[in-house]
Amino acid sequence: MGNFKVEKTYQQINDKIRSGDVVVVTAEEMIDIVNDNGPEAAARQVDVVTTGTFAPMCSSGAFINFGHSVPGIKASKVWMNNVPAYGGVAAVDCYIGATEPCEDDPLNRVYPGEFRYGGGHVIQDLVAGQKIYLKAAAYGTDCYPRREYQTTLTIESVPQATLCNPRNGYQNYNCAVNLTNKTIYTYMGALKPKAGNANYCSAGQLSPLFNDPLYRTIGLGTRIFLGGGVGYVTWHGTQHRPDVKRAANGTPLTPAGTLWVMGDMKQMSPDWLVGVGIQGYGCSLAVGLGVPIPILNEEMARFTAVSDDQIFTQIVDYGNDYPKGKSSDLGQVSYAQLKSGAITLNGKDVPTVPLSSMVKAREIAETLKTWITGGTFELGEPQFTLPAP
Structure with a gap:
């Protein structure tokens, strides 16, 4: 040196x-x-x-693998506690960004542009051990025929969660x-x-x-x-x-x-x-x-x-x-x-x-x-x- x-x-x-x-x-x-x-x-x-x-x-987020359903799903759209996550990765992988707002934030209904809950809050709730409501949608394939999936996740139940x-x-x-x-x-x-x-x-x-x-x-x-x-x-x-x-x-x-x-x-x-x-x-x-x-x-x-x-x-x-x-x-x-x-x-x-x-x-x-x-x-x-x- x-x-x-x-x-x-x-x-x-x-x-x-x-x-x-x-x-x-x-x-x-x-x-x-x-x-x-x-x-x-x-x-x-x-x-x-x-x-x-x-x-x-702000430039923070997490890759979450939420586990396979039966029958399987290739999730193309994902929401976690009604916060959109990006599903264009693999079948049950998604990325949730810290700045993504909840689609039905009650604060935003009263004050447009204001958000009380978003991706950063989902990440905090997940590591806190709270239950996270997940909804996924897909177009369906022969290997992944399911088109809708709803479940609850915890930090213990997900196979992998990587900040x-x-x-x-x-x-x-x-x-x-x-x-x-x-x-x-x-x-x-x-x-x-x-x-x-x-x-x-x-x-x-x-x-x-x-x-x-x-x-x-x-x-x-x-x-x-x-x-x-x-x-x-x-x-x-x-x-x-x-x-x-x-x-x-x-x-x-x-x-x-x-x-x-x-x-x-x-x-x-x-x-x-x-x-x-x-x-x-x-x-x-x-x-x-x-x-x-x-x-x-x-x-x-x-x-x-x-x-x-x-x-x-x-x-x-x-x-x-x-x-x-x-x-x-x-x-x-x-x-x-x-x-x-x-x-x-x-x-x-x-x-x-x-x-x-x-x-x-x-x-x-x-x-x-x-x-x-x-x-x-x-x-x-x-x-x-x-x-x-």
Whole structure:
């Protein structure tokens, strides 16, 4: 990886995990360790840094195999709790997306465009052990003659349930404001007129990709905390954009890298997969995700010591610019400023609103730390890392 004074391998770190000698700290704890001792000493002392994030991640969903009926059916249309799922996979496989709304949502009948229940809620209910009503329709074939099928499912009864999220863990995202004269409703939440609030969505110094900004250790096969269970990075996520402007510490100043992640839903928890409804926008799924960062050398120690005051994002006017693909120059703001509760924009104090939970992010990082120090979670060495700048 380079001419570093400290060089470790995944095998060496996993050997320490198995022997109980591994040293694991959270990304927030690593800041003080590096500041007090320097990156070289920190790299000798620490083996793994844990990260975490918990926020709505719209590009999420699940592949469900709901099992064969007698006689068999080749489902072409599928509904789960009256939420449409995609049936064009195989006979009894379907994919339910987090943002797909219920076809008969009572809230939508009263307030068109508003949805209380959707695919993300189906996923949460399923991992919570609740019964899910499934309806399937088909055109019928000689090998699969059945044309209609109705049943109830549980996480125990389905042969397979795999969370498959094409875009999670965004490496940085916009700070959203609205400079128009009316409130607008977006995936970044409700934005009040005349910059009445500024919404953001990142765990900052705890966020996984901020702690490995150049993707030195994350790629195909990286083992992660996902939805309360163990998952894996399986590809770079959709909209992965490594070639963006970055600060000297490697962190991007605009939305950049993303993760494609998968995991067994039978291991997961409704505490970490939570269906959400976003006013005026629709449904989504809040996902708990954490990535362990191996401290292979002093470079990784330095990366994982990044703090909120060293991470910046752009301010974007969603009222005028975002729908039109423009980008006004409203400046940049640090996550330390965002987390302080207010930023200054055009000489005005604007309250900030997080869509992500720092409390949950810390809990994920601490849980990963416990798993690794307890010897139940070893690092997955990637077959190749994410496309890098």
